[in-house]
Amino acid sequence: MTTPPMRPPHQGGGLRSAARRSLHGREVEARRLSESVMAVAAGQGCVIVMEGKGGLGKSRLTREAVTWARRLGVAIAPAVADELPGAAPLAPLLAALRGCDPPILANPEFDPVHGRDYDAAWLIDQLEQALRKATVHQPLLITLDDMQWADSLTVVAARALTERLATSPVMWLLSRRPWPSGPMLDTLFSDLVAVGAVPLRLAPLPSEAVARFAGELLGAAPDGALLGLLDKCAGNPSIVVDLLTTLAEHDELIIDATHARLLPGSLDQRLPDWLSQVTPLTRQLLDVASIFGRTFDVPSVAKVLHRKVAELLPPVQEALGAGLLVEEGTQLGFQHDLIRDAVYRGLSLDARRRLHREAADALLATGGSVPDAAAHAISGAEPGDTDAVALLIRASDEMVAAAPGTAGDLRLRAVDLMAAADSGRPWRVMEAIGLLFLAGRSAEAQTLSEVALQDGLPAEVEARLRFQLADSLGTAGYSASALHHARTALGLADVEGSTRALLFAAESNAHLLAGDSSAALRAGEQAMATDMTPDRAGRALLTMGVAERVRGRLRRSLQLIDEAADLLAADAAGARRLEAHWARGRTLMALDRFDEAQAAWDAADRWAGEPGTAATEVFRRTCHALLLLHRGELADAVAAGNAGLSRAEELKSWMYVPELCAVLAEASAYRGEFGVARRRLRHGVSRVSEPRSVGAQRLAWATAVVDEAAGEEPVRVLAHLASLYEQLPDRLEALAFDPMAGPFLVGLARRADDARYAGIAAEATDSLSRINQGVISFAAAGLQAGGLLHGDDDRLVAAARAFEASPRPLARARAGEDAARGLLQHGRRAEAVEQLQLALADYDRAGAVVLGRRVRDRLGDLAGSGADRSAAGPAAFGWASMTTAELRVARLVATGLTNRAIADELDLSPHTVESHLRHTFRKLDVRSRVELTRVVLTREPTPGENDR
Ligand SMILES: Nc1ncnc2c1ncn2[C@@H]1O[C@H](COP(=O)(O)OP(=O)(O)OP(=O)(O)O)[C@@H](O)[C@H]1O
Ligand SMILES: [Mg+2]
Missing domain, CATH: 1.10.10.10 (Winged helix-like DNA-binding domain superfamily/Winged helix DNA-binding domain)
Structure with a gap:
């Protein structure tokens, strides 16, 4: 063995510095680019798509275009997509617009956070507006380099924005390597060309250009032997630079005034020589190590070689001694990229692929990083490589629980590798989309779904895809779209029974959201009539249980939800199990069983944080806020509600926002914070998707509560509630939701002199208490409503007393107030005072300052009025x-x-x-x-x- 052949090159390496090198052999491309730059400077936009293998000069040409543009006064927005997985969606495009001088985007609001949901359409609109504004006075060059690494939202945005800004003075320069590719990126590039983009495909530089380039780099013309070596660089300027740098660094060249010559017996001849001089095991070690990249660790290499780490120590020593490897911290590295590349290139394509796959397996087996393993699968694979596909799917499966988004990405990579005709492809696409939904990346998932649906899918796959869409749209609060997808899928022939069951469940849920509980129940029953797996039956039963609650049948609701919870207990998806527990708690809450409700939710908390449970977190906080409101813990209810609200906005999960806002508005109004209450109501209304929805009803009720607390006149309060009255007694949800709603509605109608509404509301309250025999709050509310309707103070007193056994202090206090009013009318002053004092205590404890003040005033009036006036009630004058x-x-x-x-x-x-x-x-x-x-x-x- 000779002394180490090479050392890492110094910066610059004795070659002409990069800044002073000219462009060689790209005349055609350069002309195209310069023409386009001149055109944009004159106000005419265009799109250029550049493709070429690594190192062929894409970035270099981009820099040229930037230089010309700058000279002509064109603004520059430059960006490079990042190879590292996990970059935030839209990062390159946002970076381009921020990197512009002056920045086109200064607003951090446009930062979609990785792993979270975001609204793609909204973001793209914002970018469009910003770009339009920026290009009013100055033309713009946007360069997006390394698009092969771009995230899908960037791809979607590039397509949309190039089209929308076609008539603006914007020049787009998009470049990418041909590999890795993906269907979205391929479509983007081919679509752009189809609508007039200029394609630039970089070929290897011709030999003369390489020779000229080398001559310029060395400051002398290369001789024949050197040219022969340069010919092996495949016309790739990057390899040329690397090779010459190393040669110069190691004094392998003799450069005189006119010529550059290769020292006899130089690198190119020696490297294979050295490699052949090492022992076979060392050679194997190097081969495998080259698979891992410039640096690697010995245990991984040992795994691939099926050897013990100790066995590799001698070859490692040998390679270190030969100067082929160096120690780099805890890892080993090749002395130089060229050595690694030479070793890697020395492997046959087949061997490379096999080793990459083995490296992936080794990593998976040693508990190494799954994405690293998957990266090997990707590097080792070419389209149609079924083994690599299998490995990616395996890696994806392993990631599902911990990182569904990454799992989805891996599946999409697998799809890229699958042959177009592969019948498994649509399934993998559908699964990938499902994972993205699960990860909360629903905008992206929806876009991919649309693409997939347009391409046409087998019926079963289409049905499943539409189910996923319906499910996620429902969660986001879009019941009409959810219904559309469920219905469309149910109209397909040849769909499996269990899928149909899922679709019926989704349909049921959409109906429920839209406020049609009867239709929800019908769809649920259809789901149950379909043959299906337990978890699917569980889902159907769950929506049916909720529908029954909405209809006010609480025991039936509880029964169905309990059955659903049993069936879902075995379901792998944490979110579903969790939902069953939360739904159960809500029904228990309506049944006055507050502690059991809390216990059900506490039990569900053990699954919180599992993938796909993010959106249920909003549900959870909504339930908490509601329970706290009913318990009369207003300050806590506001805190819980606000937390839920900000989470919902973060997740763009609006299903529960109307209800949350209703709870927040009520609690705030009771606390005397009317400004806040009104703002919450407005916010809630802005998130109502359909006027008849459960959310809309909740908000109508909350508006009435706020108005009443603010001292608004009964007639005006009543006006907000007309539709609620008219829908009684079919829709009992408002009353089932809050037992004090029934009496409230009766009292309000009485004060507004509307006998018909008073009668309807009393009847509905009564029927609710009959349906739910034995529930204290409903029974008490029935008494109270009847008392109000008939002016029967004994019944009102009985109602107030009955409420004492319920866990709802605010309802109890209101009943007390009503009783006091009735008692006063019949001159029973002392009893009225007692009721008012009890009510006051409840309000004070709850922090309901507004209601407390109302009662205090009445008590003050009563105390102020003389004994002679006691029979006539409070003073009328003065x-x-x-x-x-x-x-x-x-x-x-x-x-x-x-x-x-x-x-x-x-x-x-x-x-x-x-x-x-x-x-x-x-x-x-x-x-x-x-x-x-x-x-x-x-x-x-x-x-x-x-x-x-
Ligand atoms: N036509 C050329 N004439 C002179 N030098 C060039 C030419 N093309 C590229 N180079 C030089 O070769 C090196 C690699 O080029 P560049 O980085 O532009 O390649 P790339 O296509 O962007 O590669 P990648 O896909 O890896 O990003 C750079 O040092 C660049 O200056
Ligand atoms: Mg580049």
Whole structure:
């Protein structure tokens, strides 16, 4: 063995520096590019797609274009896609727009986060707008290099934006290696060319160009032997640079004034020589090591060679001694890329592929990184390589639980390798899409689904794909689209029974969302009538159970959900098991069984965080917020609700947002935060997908609660609820949801003088208590509603008492208030005071300051009124007769505010303010605002300090 043949090259390596090298042998391409740059500088956009193997000069030509463009005053947005997996979606495009001077995007809001869902269409719209704005005054060159690594959203966006901005002064320069490729990327490039993009396909440089290039690099013309060596560089400038750098570094060249000659017995001749001089085992070690790249670790190599690590120590020593390898930290590395490449190239294609696959197996077997293993499978494979496909699928399977998104990506890679005619291909595509959905990357999954559906699929695959779409669209709150996919798939012939069952379940769910619980039940029954696996029956039963709850049949609901939970217990998908527990808890909550509900949810928490459970997290927080509201823990309900809301927005999972907003609005209003409450209501409405949906009903109810707490007039509150009244008694969900809803509706209708609505609401409340015999809150609500309808104070008192055994303090307090009102009407003052005091205590404990104040005022009135007036009820005239709302308005009048300003301040309608003022004028016997101000100031010398 001789001394080490090579050392790593120094920077620059004695060759002419990169900045001063000219372009060789690319005249045609350069002309094309310069023409395009001139055109864009003159306002005419275009698209250029460049393809060429690694090192042929794509980046170099891109740099040339950038230089010309800069000279002509064209703005530059440059970007290179990253090879490392896990880059954020759209990263290259965003980087290009941010890297522009001045930046086209400065806003961090456009950062879709990897592994999360994002709205592709919205993002692309934003980019389009930003680009349009940026190119009004200055033409733009966007370069997207290394597109073979680009994520699918970048590919989708590039297609959309090149088309939408076709008439803008934008020049697009997209480049890629021909491999790795994928269907989306291939389609992008061929589509672009089809609609007029200029294709630039880089061929190897001709020998003369290589010779000229080498001459320039060395500053002298290469001689015949050197030219012979350069010929082996396959016309690849990158290899030429590498080779000459190494030769120069190791003094293998003799360069005089005119010529560069190769030292006799030089590298090219010696390398194979050295390799042949090492022992066979060392040679094997090097062969295998070259598979792993420039650096590698010995245990992996040992695995592939089926040897013990110890056995490899002598060959490692030998290779180190020969200067072929060097130590690099805990790893070993080749002395130089050229050695690694020479060894790697020395392997036959077959051997390479086999070794890559073995390397992948070795990595998988030693618990090494699965993506690394998959990378080997990819490098070792060419289209049609069934072994590599199998390995990728295996790697994907292993990743499903931990990282469904990566598993999906691996499956897509496998699809890329599958032959077009392979009948397994559509299945793999469908599975990959399912995994992306599971990972929360639903925009991407939807795009891929559309492509797949357009291409045409076998019926069974199409049906499954549409099921996935229906399922995820439903979760996002788009019931109409979900229904469409479920229905379309059910219309297909030749679909397996179990798939049909899934589709019926999805249909059932979509109906439920849209507010049609009867249709939901019918679809659920159809699912059950189809022959199917337990987990699918579980799903169907689950939606049916929820539908029954919505219809107010709580015991039946519980029974169905329990059956569903049993069937789903064995289901691998954590999200489903979890949903069953949460749904069960909700029904238990409606049945007043709060602690059991909490226990069911706690039990479900052990699966939280499993893949696909992200969206159920929103559900979970919604349930928590709701339970806290019903328990009268308002501050906590607001905290839980807000957490749920921000998670929902992050995940773009809007199914529960209307309900969350309703809960938040109610809790905030009770706490006196009316501004917040109104904002939540507006937000909730913006996320309602269909007017008849459960969410819309919840929001209508919450709006009424907020209005009532704000002191809005009954007629106006009632107006929001007309559709809710009209749908009684068919749709009982609003009442089943919150037992105080029924009595609330009766009382409201009575105060608004609407006897018909009062009757309908009382009837519905009663029927709910009959359907759910033995549930305290429903029984109490039935009594309360009846008492209100008939002005029966005994029944009202009984209702308030019945509520004492329920876990719902706010419902109990409201019943107490109603009882007090009834009692007062019949002169039973002492009992009324007692009811009010109980209610006050409940409200105070809950932190319901607004309702508490209302009760306090009534108690104040009662205490202020003399014993002689006790029988007649509270004062009708004078300061003592003023209601809280009237007092608030009067105080603000005294500070000089107009009615409109008062309305804004108190979050009331101007109409209501006027009506309060009218009453106030009458009660205080004043005729003007000035008079009123005087009265207020004599009563309360420092206006504004009083509690509003
Ligand atoms: N026509 C050329 N004349 C002179 N030098 C060139 C030419 N083409 C490429 N080079 C040089 O060869 C090297 C490799 O080129 P470049 O990086 O542009 O290749 P690439 O096609 O972008 O490769 P990859 O696919 O690996 O990104 C660079 O040093 C570049 O300056
Ligand atoms: Mg490049």
